[in-house]
Amino acid sequence: MQLTTTYPDRNYPIVIAPHALDQLDDYIKDYKTKFLFVDNNIYRLWSERIQSIADQWNIKVYPLPAGEEMKTLEHYSQVIESLLAHQITRNTCILAMGGGATGDFSGFVASTLLRGVDYIQIPTTLLAHDSSIGGKVAINSSHGKNLIGAFYRPSAVLYDLDFLQTLPYSEILSGYAEVYKHALLDSARAVQDVENAYPNQQALAEMNDIETYLYRGVETKLQFVIADERESGVRQYLNLGHTFGHAVEYRYHLPHGHAIAIGLLYQFIMSNLIYGTAFDITHYVRYFQQIAYPLQRIKDFEFEPLYQLMLVDKKNNDQGVQMVLLKDIGQPTTHHVTKAELEQAFAELQKVIKE
Amino acid sequence: MQLTTTYPDRNYPIVIAPHALDQLDDYIKDYKTKFLFVDNNIYRLWSERIQSIADQWNIKVYPLPAGEEMKTLEHYSQVIESLLAHQITRNTCILAMGGGATGDFSGFVASTLLRGVDYIQIPTTLLAHDSSIGGKVAINSSHGKNLIGAFYRPSAVLYDLDFLQTLPYSEILSGYAEVYKHALLDSARAVQDVENAYPNQQALAEMNDIETYLYRGVETKLQFVIADERESGVRQYLNLGHTFGHAVEYRYHLPHGHAIAIGLLYQFIMSNLIYGTAFDITHYVRYFQQIAYPLQRIKDFEFEPLYQLMLVDKKNNDQGVQMVLLKDIGQPTTHHVTKAELEQAFAELQKVIKE
Numbered sequence: 001m002q003l004t005t006t007y008p009d010r011n012y013p014i015v016i017a018p019h020a021l022d023q024l025d026d027y028i029k030d031y032k033t034k035f036l037f038v039d040n041n042i043y044r045l046w047s048e049r050i051q052s053i054a055d056q057w058n059i060k061v062y063p064l065p066a067g068e069e070m071k072t073l074e075h076y077s078q079v080i081e082s083l084l085a086h087q088i089t090r091n092t093c094i095l096a097m098g099g100g101a102t103g104d105f106s107g108f109v110a111s112t113l114l115r116g117v118d119y120i121q122i123p124t125t126l127l128a129h130d131s132s133i134g135g136k137v138a139i140n141s142s143h144g145k146n147l148i149g150a151f152y153r154p155s156a157v158l159y160d161l162d163f164l165q166t167l168p169y170s171e172i173l174s175g176y177a178e179v180y181k182h183a184l185l186d187s188a189r190a191v192q193d194v195e196n197a198y199p200n201q202q203a204l205a206e207m208n209d210i211e212t213y214l215y216r217g218v219e220t221k222l223q224f225v226i227a228d229e230r231e232s233g234v235r236q237y238l239n240l241g242h243t244f245g246h247a248v249e250y251r252y253h254l255p256h257g258h259a260i261a262i263g264l265l266y267q268f269i270m271s272n273l274i275y276g277t278a279f280d281i282t283h284y285v286r287y288f289q290q291i292a293y294p295l296q297r298i299k300d301f302e303f304e305p306l307y308q309l310m311l312v313d314k315k316n317n318d319q320g321v322q323m324v325l326l327k328d329i330g331q332p333t334t335h336h337v338t339k340a341e342l343e344q345a346f347a348e349l350q351k352v353i354k355e
Numbered sequence: 356m357q358l359t360t361t362y363p364d365r366n367y368p369i370v371i372a373p374h375a376l377d378q379l380d381d382y383i384k385d386y387k388t389k390f391l392f393v394d395n396n397i398y399r400l401w402s403e404r405i406q407s408i409a410d411q412w413n414i415k416v417y418p419l420p421a422g423e424e425m426k427t428l429e430h431y432s433q434v435i436e437s438l439l440a441h442q443i444t445r446n447t448c449i450l451a452m453g454g455g456a457t458g459d460f461s462g463f464v465a466s467t468l469l470r471g472v473d474y475i476q477i478p479t480t481l482l483a484h485d486s487s488i489g490g491k492v493a494i495n496s497s498h499g500k501n502l503i504g505a506f507y508r509p510s511a512v513l514y515d516l517d518f519l520q521t522l523p524y525s526e527i528l529s530g531y532a533e534v535y536k537h538a539l540l541d542s543a544r545a546v547q548d549v550e551n552a553y554p555n556q557q558a559l560a561e562m563n564d565i566e567t568y569l570y571r572g573v574e575t576k577l578q579f580v581i582a583d584e585r586e587s588g589v590r591q592y593l594n595l596g597h598t599f600g601h602a603v604e605y606r607y608h609l610p611h612g613h614a615i616a617i618g619l620l621y622q623f624i625m626s627n628l629i630y631g632t633a634f635d636i637t638h639y640v641r642y643f644q645q646i647a648y649p650l651q652r653i654k655d656f657e658f659e660p661l662y663q664l665m666l667v668d669k670k671n672n673d674q675g676v677q678m679v680l681l682k683d684i685g686q687p688t689t690h691h692v693t694k695a696e697l698e699q700a701f702a703e704l705q706k707v708i709k710e
Contacts, residue, residue, distance in 0.1 A: 008363070073432040081428070084498040087667065112467070115493060115504040116585070138470060143439040149470040150505065230471070312442065 001215045005153075007226055013156050014133065016214050020160035024053065024095075027120055027156045031093040034059040035083060037106040039066045039098030042124050045166050050097070059095065060086075064102055071105050071139040073148065080109055093155070094119040100131035100256075104146065107137030111152035118155040124163035126175025126207075127257055129214045130182075132157050134225040134235075144312070151230055161211060169205050173293060174257030176204060181240050181264060182217035185224070187330045190216060201292045237332035240324045241267050247309035252297060261293040262349075269352075270345040271325045274335055279326070281352055298353045303346045307339060356570045360508075362581055368511050369488065371569050375515035379408065379450075382475055382511045386448040389414040390438060392461040394453030396421045397479050400521050405452070414450065415441075419457055426460050426494040428503065435464055445469050448510070452477040455486035455611075459501065462492030466507035473510040479518035481530020481562075482612055484569045485537075487512050489580040489590075499667070506585055516566060524560050528648060529612030531559060536595050536619060537572035540579070542685045545571060556647045592687035595679045596622050602664035607652060616648040617704075624707075625700040626680040629690055634681070636707055653708045658701045662694060 005011045015023060028034055036050070036059045043050060043063045054061050062079070064070055083092075096106030096119055103121050110119035121132035138149025164172075176198070183190040194213055198204040221238060228235040245263025249256055265288065268279040288295055310321050321342065325335050360366045370378060383389055391405070391414045398405060398418045409416050417434070419425055438447075451461030451474055458476050465474035476487035493504025519527075531553070538545040549568055553559040576593060583590040600618025604611055620643065623634040644650055665676050676697065680690050 073436070077428040077432065080503055081497055084496045084502050087498075108467075112463075112503050112505060114502060115491065115506055136470065141439045142436055143442070147439050147469060148435055148467050150467060151470055 001211055003215070003219065003222075005222060005226060007153075007229075010153055012154055014159070014218055015157065016129075016159040016161070016211055016218070018161045020158045021049075021053065021122070021162070024158065025057065027158070028057060028059075028093055028095070031091055031118070033086065033088045033092040034095065035092070036061045036095040036097060037064050037102060037109075038062070038095075039064060039102045039124065041066045042098050042163070046163070064098070064105065066098070066101070068101050068140065068145070071101055073139060073141070076105070076109065076139050080113060083109070083113060088114070088117075090114050090117055092117040095122055096120065096132075096154075097122040097124060099123070099125040099128045103128055103132050104136075104138050104149070107135070107152060107154065108139050108149050111137055111150040116152065121154045121157040123157070123159055125167060126164060126172050126210075126214075127178060129159060129175065129217065130178040130221065132159070133218055133221055135229070159214070164207060164210070169201070169292075170255060170258075172204060172207065173261075173291065174255040176291070177241070177257030177260040177264070177293075179213050179217045181238075181260065182220040183213075184264065184326065184329055185237060185240060185332055186216070186220045190220075191329055195287060198291060200290045204291050236334060237324050240264065240326070240332055243267075243310055243313050243321065243323045244306070246313065247306040248301070250309055251305055252301070254294065254297065258294055261288055262295065262298060265295075265352075266345060266349050267323065267325060269348050270323060270337065270341070271327070273341060273345055273348075274325060274337065275327055277327065281348075285352055295353055298350060301346075301350065303343055306346070307342060310342065356566055358570070358574065358577075360577060360581060362508075362584075365508055367509055369514070369573060370512065371484075371514040371516070371566055371573070373516045375513045376404075376408065376477070376517070379513065380412065382513070383412060383414075383448055383450070386446055386473070388441065388443045388447040389450065390447070391416045391450040391452060392419050392457060392464075393417070393450075394419060394421050394457045394479065397453050397518070401518070419453070419460065421453070421456070423456050423495065423500070426456055428494060428496070431460070431464065431494050435468060438464070438468060443469070443472075445472055447472040449474040450477055451475065451487075451509075452479060454478070454480040454483045458483055458487050459491075459493050459504070462490070462507060462509065463494050463504050466492055466505040471507065474507075476509045476512040478512070478514055480522060481519060481527050481565075481569075482533060484514060484530065484573065485533040485576065487514070488573055488576055490584070514569070519562060519565070524556070524647075525610060525613075527559060527562065528616075528646065529610040531646070532596070532612030532615040532619070532648075534568050534572050536593075536615065537575040538568075539619065539681065539684055540592060540595060540687055541571070541575045545575075546684055550642060553646060555645045559646050591689060592679050595619065595681070595687055598622075598665055598668050598676065598678045599661070601668065602661040603656070605664055606660055607656070609649065609652065613648055616643055617650065617653060620650075620707075621700060621704050622678065622680060624703050625678060625692065625696065626682070628696060628700055628703075629680060629692065630682055632682065636703075640707055650708055653705060656701075656705065658698055661701070662697060665697065 001016045004013050040063050094106050094110045096103045110117050123132040135151050135153040137152050138146035141147040183194045224235050241260045241263035244266040245260040248262050249259035271277045322334050322336050324332050356371045359368050395418050449461050449465045451458045465472050478487040490506050490508040492507050493501035496502040538549045579590050596615045596618035599621040600615040603617050604614035626632045677689050677691050
């Protein structure tokens with residue numbers, strides 16, 4: 001499956017397919033210099049294939065440490081100086097092979113190298129189907145995650161489904177939260193489709209036909225991203241579930257998507273509270289339990305530290321905590337919520353889980 | 356005088372006027388957080404006015420060391436972390452007050468802070484009328500100047516001519532090379548006008564009506580920049596005089612514009628050589644001597660080290676050194692030149708000066 005973005009200019013193709021990497025040549029043949037930034041874990045798991053690709057197309061391989069911890073200013077400085085030692089021109093392409101952290105870091109390097117060179121996202125996790133689209137690139141500051149970065153579009157996204165074979169279930173679950181979120185932003189039909197396709201842990205672990213749902217998720221995401229690249233308006237809707245989710249992720253060190261799933265539940269409760277919607281909370285809890293999100297963790301959550309974290313969310317302005325809520329499935333909106341409302345929704349979330 | 360860029364979107368105003376800073380309020384009143392990055396020398400010379408502006412509009416002042424030496428990755432890391440300590444939102448504006456280095460550095464910080472916040476260029480030198488326009492921002496790598504950066508448009512350029520009062524003549528001369536270059540890229544009439552306005556050192560030192568010629572230069576520059584923001588085509592023409600000029604600047608530590616004036620002479624000689632144009636070299640030498648460019652330095656230049664520096668110029672590709680040449684005034688083009696041609700033009704340049 002393949003689609004192309006629909007910006008006014010500088011569009012890029014997104015390929016979602018088994019063996020997508022076989023098409024790499026089409027995208028890199030015109031560059032004089034090619035660097036491959038690859039997550040160390042992926043490099044170990046796929047070393048033979050990667051080395052063969054690198055040899056075939058004369059690509060310099062830079063294995064990167066896995067995870068967020070490598071997205072520092074020090075590491076950035078070290079890597080960009082090391083690339084510049086090769087006396088490169090702008091006719092250079094960086095390939096970013098790995099999860100979200102690899103894509104964020106590599107994309108930021110590309111966005112600032114010689115005032116910007118091309119880069120190709122090669123996501124290897126289910127979660128990175130989300131982060132690899134839309135051109136958000138960043139490294140971390142000592143004051144917070146992704147605070148130093150750019151909006152900088154890749155020149156292609158090659159999502160090779162072969163990589164998903166080696167994903168542990170916990171990683172699948174983490175990525176699935178964004179697939180599910182995109183369905184919620186799209187339509188009741190889209191939500192029904194993913195729930196039918198993956199009714200329980202076993203079905204989700206098999207990921208049958210995942211291509212279709214990734215494709216749909218990407219289509220949904222692109223609608224928001226293309227309408228509002230720099231996130232001053234509708235792109236914020238992609239943060240559905242993230243105000244509470246991010247707080248949970250930081251405070252309790254849950255994998256990103258596990259925390260976002262909990263944030264989606266919290267958001268349903270808040271929507272019912274604020275808008276009088278009638279989202280069936282029991283249904284969502286039951287579904288998330290069937291596919292094994294760690295909802296039991298919610299019992300031990302404390303409100304106050306999560307509230308403090310929600311206060312520093314980037315969507316806030318002078319009026320306090322701003323959340324993305326659903327007036328209905330497929331109808332996101334933003335709303336300023338008070339501490340009292342946040343606390344009430346929190347109490348209801350815990351109550352639902354404890355029942 | 357005021358003009359506005361004509362990009363398809365995200366245009367910005369350019370104000371060139373005495374007391375332009377008095378209009379600052381119009382441009383910053385909507386920002387929650389405002390930082391002023393100011394060149395230390397300017398801060399000392401104008402401390403009272405700057406402090407009064409800062410107090411009036413609640414601007415945090417960051418004095419920066421003057422010159423290229425501060426455009427390091429270390430300094431960038433330190434400054435951006437220090438801004439992020441203020442828990443800022445994207446509703447932040449950075450004001451860059453100083454010469455080209457201040458603008459380059461501040462603009463790069465702005466381009467990467469929270470994935471990009473607004474910045475306003477407040478150039479204080481004649482030379483910075485050029486660098487403050489067009490959105491090229493950068494810091495230096497240990498491997499070369501401006502190798503880490505972005506194309507990132509300011510949200511306004513406020514060129515307050517009051518600052519020019521304190522400029523030493525050497526600085527005026529440095530900035531004037533870009534004014535003259537823009538005239539060469541425009542038309543014979545434009546060249547005639549600036550030569551008539553500033554026929555000798557005394558006239559140039561007085562800078563009567565400089566506003567008019569800065570405005571025209573900016574108009575000319577914008578034509579190239581807007582047609583080709585990322586410098587893959589016609590924007591390269593703005594490098595007229597820079598292939599040889601940059602080499603001279605680095606090798607012999609001449610002020611930027613002094614080196615560019617020499618590069619412009621060299622380019623006329625090369626154009627005559629390659630295209631058989633009939634540029635009157637004696638005229639340009641005489642004019643540049645009348646306004647006191649240090650052409651005598653040319654006598655001591657050596658070809659080989661300059662050639663090595665021209666080889667690493669960013670405009671080059673696999674076919675060797677690429678120069679911008681004039682087929683006529685107002686008709687720039689690019690041309691690959693051989694080492695033999697470079698050496699021949701060099702010999703003629705030295706001969707003309709020694710006569």
